[in-house]
Amino acid sequence: MKKCFAGMLGILVILGGVLAGCGASSNNETGGNVSKSSMAFEYKTLTFDNYGREVTITAKPTKVLTLGPNTTELFVALGLTDFIIGNSLDNHSRGALPEYEGDYARIPELTYGSATREAVITSGADFIYGIDWEFGSEGLDEKELAGMGIPSYKNSASTMDDIYQEIRDIGQIFEIEVTAEQYVTKQQERIAAVQEKIKGKEPVKVLVYDSGGDGVFTAGKSNFETLLIEFAGGKNIFDDIADQQWTTVSYEEVLKRKPDVILIHDYDIPSLEQKISDIKNDPALSQLESVQNGNFVAISLESVLPGNRMAYTVETLAKGFYPELFD
Known part of the structure; x- marks a missing residue:
């Protein structure tokens, strides 16, 4: 029995060495890939030029305020409804498009009209996507919010390239780049079809x-x-x-x-x-x-x-x- 046990132990040791060798060899060949795979779970810091103002995002937001019905519905259209903890300016809305009504109805209302400073800073938000008139001298102070750990991205497009870039930036921030690009492409195709008609x-x-x-x-x-x-x-x-x-x-x-x-x-x-x-x-x-x-x-x-x-x-x-x- 002792000899058999010793023999078996020897075989296990050899097999262990072989397997260890294989493992080491594999890590050496694909070590970069393994490293990248593990890093895929880390959020890369992002910096955007938001109409002349630098916005830095260090972590994927989980509690978002969408200030304006247009910004809220865009988040819904991109499949980001569950990230929204509050919205504003529903007084400037006639309701969501039919395909978005159900998801839009689930979003808590921060303020019916313009967002107030108090409502925003007590909301627990970690990111704001808001139409430009919600900020500035008569609205929210972006610098103050950033100092509180609430980065804000202003919706202020005046060209199609502008709004398409906003959509792509949101895609990056929330790691849905493919979805964002597909949405942009679909918009472009539908607009082109109208222009062909007229x-x-x-x-x-x-x-x-x-x-x-x-x-x-x-x-x-x-x-x-x-x-x-x-x-x-x-x-x-x-x-x-x-x-x-x-x-x-x-x-x-x-x-x-x-x-x-x-x-x-x-x-x-x-x-x-x-x-x-x-x-x-x-x-x-x-x-x-x-x-x-x-x-x-x-x-x-x-x-x-x-x-x-x-x-x-x-x-x-x-x-x-x-x-x-x-x-």
Whole structure:
């Protein structure tokens, strides 16, 4: 028995040595791969140029605030709903697109209107993706938030390349690069299909009507909406106001430019119906042929903000501008 045991022990020792040798050889050949595999679980620090402001992300966020219905719905569209712990500005929303309603409804509301400093800093958030007007002199202080360990990425696109880059950056931050790139590609394909359909058509002259009062509150050249109008075959009649995203213009100036279509923003107050009534009963605007013919196109405000709806909005506007092409 002792001899058998000794023999067996010797065999085990030899086998152990052989296996150890094989293991060592394997590690030497693929040591880099093993190292990379183990490092795949480590989050690489990311630095972004966010419209002239450097944003550094050192860890994958898990508690996100999305400030603005457009930023919230973009997260939903990219499959990131479960990361959101609060959103803002639902007062500027007419609700999510049908395919996103269920997920959007699960998101807690941080504030109905603009986010407040107190609500943000007590939320427990570790990342903010917010529309630009939620920051600045009348909003949140990005430097202060960063000092509290809450990095913020501003949604401030004025070109398609801008918003596509925002989507790609979000893809990097949340390690869904493929999903983000596929989303960008799909948007580009849908917009290209609309442009093919309206090719050769004379641009429709469009007045953006957000609200009335002492004049018409409308969109200037640098407004993202102006770009969407152009992709849909229209021309913002105030695209010569280059230095402002939003501006108030006189009724007299509107009459001079004779818009073919009145593009009305639909959000909570006043209602779309009230805005149309105000336009029809306005002494100046009622003189427009487009008003007399009822050439109104309605769009929810979040649909003309940079986010996930670029293709949807171009499709919607094109149908309103050229209904005969889409019957």
